[in-house]
Amino acid sequence: MVPYNAPIADMRFVLKDLGLLGQVQQLHGGEEITPDLVEAVLEEAGKLARDVLAPINHAGDRQHSRLENGVVRTPDGYAEAYRAYVEGGWNSVPFEADYGGQDLPWTIATAVQEMWQSANLAFGLCPILNQGAVEALQAHGSEAQKQLYLPRMISGEWTGTMNLTEPQAGSDLSQVKTRAERREDHYRIRGQKIYITYGEHDLAENIVHLVLARCDDAPEGVKGISLFIVPKFLPDETGAPGQRNDVRCVSLERKLGINGSPTCVMAYGDDEGAVGYLVGEENRGLEYMFTMMNNARLAVGVQGLAAVERAYQQARDYARERRQGRAIDGTYPAAIIRHADIRRMLMTMRAYSEAMRALILDAMLMQDTARRHPEESYRLYAKRRVGVLTPVVKGWCTDMAVELTSMGVQVHGGMGYIEETGAAQHFRDSRILPIYEGTNGIQANDLVGRKLIRDGGEAIGEYIDELHALINGLNERGGEDMAIIRRQLALAVDHLDNATGHLLEHGAENPDAAHGAAAYYMRLFGLTAGGAMMARAAIVAQDKLDGGGEEIDRGFYEAKLATALFYAENILPLSAGLVTPIARGPASLRAIPDEAL
Numbered sequence: 001m002v003p004y005n006a007p008i009a010d011m012r013f014v015l016k017d018l019g020l021l022g023q024v025q026q027l028h029g030g031e032e033i034t035p036d037l038v039e040a041v042l043e044e045a046g047k048l049a050r051d052v053l054a055p056i057n058h059a060g061d062r063q064h065s066r067l068e069n070g071v072v073r074t075p076d077g078y079a080e081a082y083r084a085y086v087e088g089g090w091n092s093v094p095f096e097a098d099y100g101g102q103d104l105p106w107t108i109a110t111a112v113q114e115m116w117q118s119a120n121l122a123f124g125l126c127p128i129l130n131q132g133a134v135e136a137l138q139a140h141g142s143e144a145q146k147q148l149y150l151p152r153m154i155s156g157e158w159t160g161t162m163n164l165t166e167p168q169a170g171s172d173l174s175q176v177k178t179r180a181e182r183r184e185d186h187y188r189i190r191g192q193k194i195y196i197t198y199g200e201h202d203l204a205e206n207i208v209h210l211v212l213a214r215c216d217d218a219p220e221g222v223k224g225i226s227l228f229i230v231p232k233f234l235p236d237e238t239g240a241p242g243q244r245n246d247v248r249c250v251s252l253e254r255k256l257g258i259n260g261s262p263t264c265v266m267a268y269g270d271d272e273g274a275v276g277y278l279v280g281e282e283n284r285g286l287e288y289m290f291t292m293m294n295n296a297r298l299a300v301g302v303q304g305l306a307a308v309e310r311a312y313q314q315a316r317d318y319a320r321e322r323r324q325g326r327a328i329d330g331t332y333p334a335a336i337i338r339h340a341d342i343r344r345m346l347m348t349m350r351a352y353s354e355a356m357r358a359l360i361l362d363a364m365l366m367q368d369t370a371r372r373h374p375e376e377s378y379r380l381y382a383k384r385r386v387g388v389l390t391p392v393v394k395g396w397c398t399d400m401a402v403e404l405t406s407m408g409v410q411v412h413g414g415m416g417y418i419e420e421t422g423a424a425q426h427f428r429d430s431r432i433l434p435i436y437e438g439t440n441g442i443q444a445n446d447l448v449g450r451k452l453i454r455d456g457g458e459a460i461g462e463y464i465d466e467l468h469a470l471i472n473g474l475n476e477r478g479g480e481d482m483a484i485i486r487r488q489l490a491l492a493v494d495h496l497d498n499a500t501g502h503l504l505e506h507g508a509e510n511p512d513a514a515h516g517a518a519a520y521y522m523r524l525f526g527l528t529a530g531g532a533m534m535a536r537a538a539i540v541a542q543d544k545l546d547g548g549g550e551e552i553d554r555g556f557y558e559a560k561l562a563t564a565l566f567y568a569e570n571i572l573p574l575s576a577g578l579v580t581p582i583a584r585g586p587a588s589l590r591a592i593p594d595e596a597l
Contacts, residue, residue, distance in 0.1 A: 060260030091156030117306030133160025188273030199264030355530030396526025516586030
């Protein structure tokens with residue numbers, strides 16, 4: 001398998017050249033986030049990803065995690081890698097200093113997170129679930145719970161999980177049947193949970209499960225769900241892991257991909273009942289869990305980007321070495337990177353990955369702004385923007401991850417279908433991304449139903465207005481390349497604007513018009529938002545090139561401009577093909593009866 005190298009220059013471009021770092025520095029605590037600090041963080045994280053996590057990725061996929069006598073054994077090298085990750089302080093990067101975190105902005109932490117996921121996506125799932133659990137406890141836990149659990153989870157000494165669904169429930173959490181019986185200072189939890197990532201493992205000394213369950217007198221449906229802390233080992237009076245709780249892993253799922261990650265079926269209360277501690281108030285568990293869920297959805301979008309970046313690097317390097325066929329200049333046999341169709345695929349993968357990275361980091365800047373900006377109006381604005389972009393980041397980036405990692409297999413030709421090359425693993429691993437943490441159908445329905453129709457189009461209209469302002473700024477730019485980028489972005493924004501108006505007009509009264517078009521709308525939104533970020537990149541690259549000077553890497557900025565142009569000419573025009581499916585496609589959804597499908 002081709003080694004992984006973190007795309008630090010590309011990350012630096014988004015953070016520094018696109019101005020994200022400068023905006024971070026204007027936030028509370030941001031004055032300490034210097035370019036030198038960011039550079040050091042990225043460089044050191046890149047070393048761990050390249051030297052420790054990436055080398056065990058393919059072997060972990062072949063070996064799998066395994067359940068032996070009730071104990072889950074992760075693949076060889078995982079435990080050692082996790083120790084290196086914890087000892088390096090990487091788990092604590094974005095969390096509050098009051099509980100042992102480094103309090104770095106999520107904008108920076110997300111760039112680092114991309115590296116873990118690209119290097120070893122199955123390994124990287126453990127930190128993702130832990131960070132979501134930390135977020136939930138920070139927001140909703142009692143002070144005693146925070147003092148006991150957060151320092152250990154933030155350090156990585158303990159890990160956290162999210163226990164939502166059950167065999168009969170799937171995505172419909174109103175069907176959750178796990179029970180919680182009140183005791184004097186705790187609850188007894190009984191039930192079964194499925195698809196629990198890192199629900200049991202040998203990496204950390206304790207596992208803190210956040211579990212959705214119902215008290216006996218709770219109302220039916222989602223309003224009757226509460227959230228509980230259920231640790232694998234009950235902390236003793238010193239906070240150290242003590243008595244084993246009544247919770248166990250029943251089995252591990254056999255999966256298409258992410259085989260190094262243990263996906264567990266968890267049983268609670270086979271004997272006296274698992275001891276659980278209520279988070280916040282009874283019957284507000286789903287509300288609390290969405291703090292964790294929204295964090296996880298953004299993180300899964302990062303995984304989509306990460307899978308594409310890894311597949312792109314491997315496909316590119318293979319194409320440089322593999323010789324087959326005659327090049328346009330007559331060279332025979334030529335490296336396949338010289339062939340037009342291979343170039344098309346590699347440029348497509350590259351352009352999407354750059355657009356995704358810029359969009360994700362811009363969304364995380366909004367996350368930081370919503371939390372750290374001194375003025376409430378800016379915090380509210382940023383919160384609206386994060387709400388709009390969360391389903392797009394999760395949905396669009398992961399849908400494209402499946403398509404683009406498949407394209408990476410195609411670049412390899414027949415060898416891509418052979419497991420030894422490793423190209424197929426990226427494709428298999430990425431296939432879960434549109435499914436977990438809310439399927440992409442749920443993301444699309446959230447975007448259209450909640451973020452557009454229920455909001456009356458206010459937040460999305462605000463975003464579209466900013467896109468029009470960007471286009472107006474492009475009007476002042478000279479040169480043929482910039483004219484093409486401006487024209488294609490303007491067309492895509494018009495398509496998005498018109499689709500938004502259509503859904504606002506018809507979606508509320510006709511659910512099929514909204515939900516039948518939602519997936520197309522989410523893709524249109526992602527394509528356009530990605531195009532806007534690429535246009536911003538083109539402006540910066542052109543300014544750098546026009547400014548001259550020997551100190552800049554002209555080849556780097558020329559490549560940035562060329563990639564933005566490719567996105568404008570080859571990807572943005574796809575937006576036109578989504579107009580009719582949004583406007584007319586749902587009309588024929590029910591033309592065939594269910595039994596005839």
